[in-house]
Amino acid sequence: xxxxxxxxxxxxxxxxxxxxxxxxxxxxxxxxxxxxxxxxxxxxxxxxxxxxxxxxxxxxxxxxxxxxxxxxxxxxxxxxxxxxxxxxxxxxxxxxxxxxxxxxxxxxxxxxxxxxxxxxxxxxxxxxxxxxxxxxxxxxxxxxxxxxxxxxxxxxxxxxxxxxxxxxxxxxxxxxxxxxxxxxxxxxxxxxxxxxxxxxxxxxxxxxxxxxxxxxxxxxxxxxxxxxxxxxxxxxxxxxxxxxxxxxxxxxxxxxxxxxxxxxxxxxxxxxxxxxxxxxxxxxxxxxxxxxxxxxxxxxxxxxxxxxxxxxxxxxxxxxxxxxxxxxx
Amino acid sequence: xxxxxxxxxxxxxxxxxxxxxxxxxxxxxxxxxxxxxxxxxxxxxxxxxxxxxxxxxxxxxxxxxxxxxxxxxxxxxxxxxxxxxxxxxxxxxxxxxxxxxxxxxxxxxxxxxxxxxxxxxxxxxxxxxxxxxxxxxxxxxxxxxxxxxxxxxxxxxxxxxxxxxxxxxxxxxxxxxxxxxxxxxxxxxxxxxxxxxxxxxxxxxxxxxxxxxxxxxxxxxxxxxxxxxxxxxxxxxxxxxxxxxxxxxxxxxxxxxxxxxxxxxxxxxxxxxxxxxxxxxxxxxxxxxxxxxxxxxxxxxxxxxxxxxxxxx
Numbered sequence: 129x130x131x132x133x134x135x136x137x138x139x140x141x142x143x144x145x146x147x148x149x150x151x152x153x154x155x156x157x158x159x160x161x162x163x164x165x166x167x168x169x170x171x172x173x174x175x176x177x178x179x180x181x182x183x184x185x186x187x188x189x190x191x192x193x194x195x196x197x198x199x200x201x202x203x204x205x206x207x208x209x210x211x212x213x214x215x216x217x218x219x220x221x222x223x224x225x226x227x228x229x230x231x232x233x234x235x236x237x238x239x240x241x242x243x244x245x246x247x248x249x250x251x252x253x254x255x256x257x258x259x260x261x262x263x264x265x266x267x268x269x270x271x272x273x274x275x276x277x278x279x280x281x282x283x284x285x286x287x288x289x290x291x292x293x294x295x296x297x298x299x300x301x302x303x304x305x306x307x308x309x310x311x312x313x314x315x316x317x318x319x320x321x322x323x324x325x326x327x328x329x330x331x332x333x334x335x336x337x338x339x340x341x342x343x344x345x346x347x348x349x350x351x352x353x354x355x356x357x358x359x360x361x362x363x364x365x366x367x368x369x370x371x372x373x374x375x376x377x378x379x380x381x382x383x384x385x386x387x388x389x390x391x392x393x394x395x396x397x398x399x400x401x402x403x404x405x406x407x408x409x410x411x412x413x414x415x416x417x418x419x420x421x422x423x424x425x426x427x428x429x430x431x432x433x434x435x436x437x438x439x440x441x442x443x444x445x446x447x448x449x450x451x452x453x454x455x456x457x
Numbered sequence: 458x459x460x461x462x463x464x465x466x467x468x469x470x471x472x473x474x475x476x477x478x479x480x481x482x483x484x485x486x487x488x489x490x491x492x493x494x495x496x497x498x499x500x501x502x503x504x505x506x507x508x509x510x511x512x513x514x515x516x517x518x519x520x521x522x523x524x525x526x527x528x529x530x531x532x533x534x535x536x537x538x539x540x541x542x543x544x545x546x547x548x549x550x551x552x553x554x555x556x557x558x559x560x561x562x563x564x565x566x567x568x569x570x571x572x573x574x575x576x577x578x579x580x581x582x583x584x585x586x587x588x589x590x591x592x593x594x595x596x597x598x599x600x601x602x603x604x605x606x607x608x609x610x611x612x613x614x615x616x617x618x619x620x621x622x623x624x625x626x627x628x629x630x631x632x633x634x635x636x637x638x639x640x641x642x643x644x645x646x647x648x649x650x651x652x653x654x655x656x657x658x659x660x661x662x663x664x665x666x667x668x669x670x671x672x673x674x675x676x677x678x679x680x681x682x683x684x685x686x687x688x689x690x691x692x693x694x695x696x697x698x699x700x701x702x703x704x705x706x707x708x709x710x711x712x713x714x715x716x717x718x719x720x721x722x723x724x725x726x727x728x729x730x731x732x733x734x735x736x737x738x739x740x741x742x743x744x745x746x747x748x749x750x751x752x753x754x755x756x757x758x759x760x761x762x763x764x765x766x767x768x769x770x
Binding site: 183185187245248249251252255256258259260262263264266267270271273274372376379383422423426428429431432433434435436439440443 | 492558561562569570575701746
């Protein structure tokens with residue numbers, strides 16, 4: 129089974145690579161949306177590891193994303209000597225390695241931040257993680273706003289637009305691969321046990337804190353990678369762009385898709401990326417009633433009602449509980 | 458020294474506000490064991506209720522500040538918030554009783570977002586000026602008061618202390634001396650046993666929400682008297698900080714919430730006042746509470762006055 133999933137990953141990566149060769153045929157508007165979908169898939173699938181599979185509740189995913197974004201952006205901005213050092217490998221390979229390193233650093237920085245936040249809050253049961261991660265998002269924002277090198281609240285311009293279709297979807301495939309494999313491993317069983325009954329998990333000899341911290345750090349690391357991709361796509365990042373509402377967006381994707389259903393979350397991440405763009409495009413049309421326009425261009429009111437209604441009627445999400453079963457190898 | 462005392466007074470008045478909000482968190486946590494994320498936004502609604510009621514009331518004092526007017530606005534805002542709290546509980550949280558905690562938490566976040574964004578839709582995004590309900594001048598303490606001499610206290614600060622003290626004593630009376638208060642305490646120990654004893658749990662929970670929300674409404678009016686600017690997102694930061702205060706004092710513990718609120722207010726204000734000497738930017742002000750929260754969770758997760766709660770299967 130291990131071999132098969134690996135082969136699937138390699139085949140997917142190859143397909144993405146081939147597809148990315150034709151990306152110049154896509155108009156810039158749609159290309160941008162396609163990249164956003166990929167980045168949101170990474171964010172939502174990784175958050176699902178914590179909020180869905182492990183049954184914890186993180187509200188700071190955008191915070192970890194910002195850590196990764198700034199770390200990766202700093203590396204590609206201030207680490208140009210590394211690129212010069214890689215030059216003999218040819219421009220394609222050197223840029224690829226350079227950007228791969230930047231993403232790795234972004235993921236590492238966010239993962240370490242996850243460790244820092246996770247250890248105090250995950251030792252405890254209950255909803256503390258929600259508040260601590262919410263607080264962490266605010267602290268990161270305040271820190272960035274007070275550090276001169278990071279451009280304070282003015283924002284940080286990233287010169288290099290390294291992010292392309294291949295990188296985004298390769299990372300998305302990697303995220304899905306890691307999460308699916310992890311969930312089907314001993315660790316994944318541990319995550320699910322903690323979600324279903326933490327006391328029972330402890331009684332079975334599972335080190336609940338260790339498992340929770342592991343899931344949390346991994347999710348944070350992937351959020352960091354997504355941040356790195358985001359920074360080199362938009363080429364401009366600012367602290368308020370990673371605020372609480374951004375985290376809530378990702379949480380909504382996870383909840384709509386179904387906590388603990390990776391493919392459901394992939395679907396809902398795509399849906400919730402396309403839907404706002406589409407609604408915004410029709411918001412100004414004359415046949416739309418006047419009072420509806422602000423509701424369509426800013427979706428937070430519908431989102432909040434969606435959250436409440438989902439919890440009241442279908443807490444497992446749209447696709448939760450009907451996860452695609454894979455045949456046992 | 459005079460600078461320190463001055464900052465201490467500012468800190469205490471900020472802390473009193475945090476304490477009033479924190480009480481709502483801690484009471485709801487006591488009876489239902491969940492964090493009512495929307496509590497900070499009830500505080501915001503309280504301030505807006507004041508904003509809309511104040512002109513109606515101030516007509517009777519020719520548009521000028523008056524104490525009876527301020528009192529009416531305060532009570533009206535508290536009543537509106539109490540009703541809002543009860544309605545939120547009834548519509549959003551009651552159907553989810555006995556569901557996993559995560560479900561309720563997500564609903565609470567949804568309610569919070571809804572209030573914030575509905576507020577932006579209905580009241581407008583920009584901060585609005587809150588009419589001056591009282592004449593908020595400074596009182597200078599005469600030179601003959603030893604340590605306290607030359608201290609300047611604003612009328613609004615005196616008002617905040619007085620109202621908070623009164624509400625705290627009133628709350629203490631309700632919780633310790635009335636039947637409903639006894640039911641509240643019993644419910645926080647064992648909800649099944651209380652319902653077997655003939656207590657209508659739903660009524661007690663509604664009452665708890667109403668009481669907590671009324672306190673948040675009072676805090677909303679008090680803060681608007683001191684800093685006369687209200688906007689739909691004003692509940693976000695105080696809401697989270699008041700939660701930190703509740704955890705600091707020991708969540709579920711009513712005196713703890715008051716203590717935690719006051720402590721947090723003082724620490725935050727002193728940090729800002731002395732940030733220059735510490736060579737830290739005062740921009741880190743909003744990070745103080747979270748830093749404190751992480752420290753508490755690391756070293757004393759039950760809070761200052763909280764007790765260790767054993768989880769039973």
